[in-house]
Amino acid sequence: MKTNNKEPLFHVVRRDDMSRKKAWTIRGIALVAALIVCALITTALTGDNPLSVYATIVSGAFGSNRKTWVTFQNLSVLLIISLALTPAFRMKFWNCGGEGQVLIGGLASAATMILLDGKLPNVLVIIIMITSSILAGAIWGLIPALFKAIWNTNETLSTLMMNYIATQLVAFYTVVWENPKGSGKIGIINQNSCVGWLPEIGNKYFLSVLVAIVITVILYIYLYYGKHGYEVCVVGESERTARYVGIKVEKVIIRTMVLSGALCGVAGLLLVGGINHTITTTIAGGQGFTAIMVAWLAKFNPITMIFTSFLIIFLDRGAGEIATVFELNKSFSDIITGIILFFIIGCEFFISYKVVFNSKNAKEERK
């Protein structure tokens, strides 16, 4: 019988849990490696000095007071959406409907602002806005949850389909509430009366940041110290075990998705009532999907999520800036973002596994 006696060059071994310090060192190395590769590619393709490109990325995100605040505001919105998906994801309920849930929450806000303008005092309008957008998001989460709980349908499909319904609803009401007529968009709502504009705290950016901080803290406690959070985890890990210890799986699925949708509704509220004061079909800007990546990168930990959403927003803002400053195509900034994400996600492999080389030298080293 033919046998091959050559040792394999290397084999992959699962690691024990690595110390945090070491894991962060690896992530740091990955980031540096990513920057070096980006620099090489930048120089090779554009001839620009990579250092000045990096400087531009930083200044794109933090170049001025206003830029810094916008970065933090964007960060907050993405963080809220990511946090919203987190409870569902911990339950292994793949909520891909963040986009639609944000949009429908925003639509509820816009509707309240438009329909109640001049009919009720501003304070009441804002209270109704908050309630209605949270409710709208919750309903958008509830529907796929019901399907899952009752008929065990695939939640990925149903949540995705709910996105289209939300988009079409917004498109429909854009026609209904068109302003000015013939413009094909809603325009700034209540531009003169400012009814339904969420109050500014300090400056017009800080409100979102504050809401994000509050949600992060509360959600962290909810998930890690609450009974609900524990049930979510058990259901996610094993439905049979959950039933065996008497957890009502359907109830947990519905409750968690209502929470997930409601938090997305908050993001919609902030986007419409606090930031843009108008609504378009693209107001969520794909963040419902970006948030999926943010949540996964953070391994569904709300605190880590602050950093992962920062990374995404920072790259996004910085890459946009180099596209304009160096007159490069937008695709170039996408390449840079892609390379950096590749390294950051790829390094997780080296945190979970180690590669053992089988040369004789390596063997002696191990001893």
Added chain:
Amino acid sequence: MSETKKETAISVRDLSKSFGHVHANTHVTMDLYKGEILALLGENGSGKTTLMNMLAGIYYPDEGQIFVNGKEVSIRSPKDAFNNGIGMVHQHFKLIDVLTAAENIILGEEGKLDIKSACAKIREICDKYGFDVDPNKKIFNMSVSEKQTVEIVKVLYRGADILILDEPTAVLTPQETEKLFAVMRNMRSDGKAIIIITHKLNEVKEISDRVAILRQGEYIGDMITANTNAQEMTNMMVGRQVVLNIERPQPLEAPKKRLVVEGVTVVDEEGVTKLKDISFDVESGQILGIAGISGCGQKELLEAIAGLQPVQSGSIRYINDDGTQEELIGMDPQKITQMGVALSFVPEDRLGMGLVGNMDLAENMMLRSFRDNNTPFTDRKKPHDLAEKIVDTLDVKTPGIDTPVRKLSGGNVQKVLVGREIANSPSVLMTAYAVRGLDINSSYTIYDLINMQKIKGVAVIFVGEDLDVLLQISDRILVLCDGQVSGIIDGKTADKNTVGMMMTKLGGEDKNED
């Protein structure tokens, strides 16, 4: 048997393998000779399966050498293992349900697909060693023992001279085990070398020529089976003197009725009657053993009592200390606990149902207790303490309380589960296959635990596979046959033959359980 004249089939020298900080095998040196059956013994987590997986190409060793027929080889994949004539039958079968036996056997073979000649070759192998396999039967129509036979034939079909069987008898009835041993003897006389992993010492005595023992990843030594006994083997495995007998202690208080089951009938979703008109009662401070061939309704019976299985007719009443009765049928499991009716249930597949693999020990303890306080928050201190206590008292081998349960070996997982269920201080304790897959030392720890519960006045329902154990531990034995009560007999006077007869009296030779 004179080993010195024998040719070695496999020699292992200084083989080491670790997973992170856990040293599964450290410098194992072992020989396997042609034409012998070697029993590999060791406690749960002693590294038997890891060692075998290295021979079968599942894992690659960190250090050390493997020699097959005297030549050093490097086994990087199951394919390499096959090329070296090594075939392993795993504890969990690796077969495709919708394909036939023959299709499964030739799966992965290179060259032209020729089912006909494959079938002929399969029949030839079957005739040679005394297997009983229909090559054209689909896997999903097969019983557990048939599936196992297919696995063994698959290995032989590919020309293996060295067979590794990982706990092959754990899923077999005594009769099936006999059949398996008969073909193993045939293979041995054909000059094949066989390694068998098992926890059942009587089987070791019956089938093996030589015993090799691993303890905590290290090779302790080997013995000629004929020259040793269960006591010596156990002592070597555990590393100290172990007492091997099960007591039948008396409870502190006189037994009284705790649970009355009357006329319970269970029909499953497909309309098959799983239990038919079952009636019996369970007394406090007594152990009611349940005997029966697997799949004859034990699982459904326990699940019906625990509220996990809908019941068509009949009643299950719990009798409080003051004599009042409460009907359990129709209540959900949580309510059964809330009412003060404590049922502890060790499900057949421990990990799938009783525990959450990705959660750590403390979090798994919480499964039972997390609702206990009135705040929206969980109490993490008590479960943590309980986990520590269980690790201590049951000697659970784990790197720490915060280790995910799935990283523990089978026996330790079971200790965690049984420990938690007992900590619930139940008044009725149901255990199904509490020692399935456990090594002898852990098994006796579990028996002791169950007996301690009995002394405290707990009514115990004990579903077991091993008749010897069942006869020793039970006060009464309920024999199930095909979903019906075949009889209830006194454990002190019952003998193995009677129980065995009662197990098969109603259902006959129907072994199509899965």
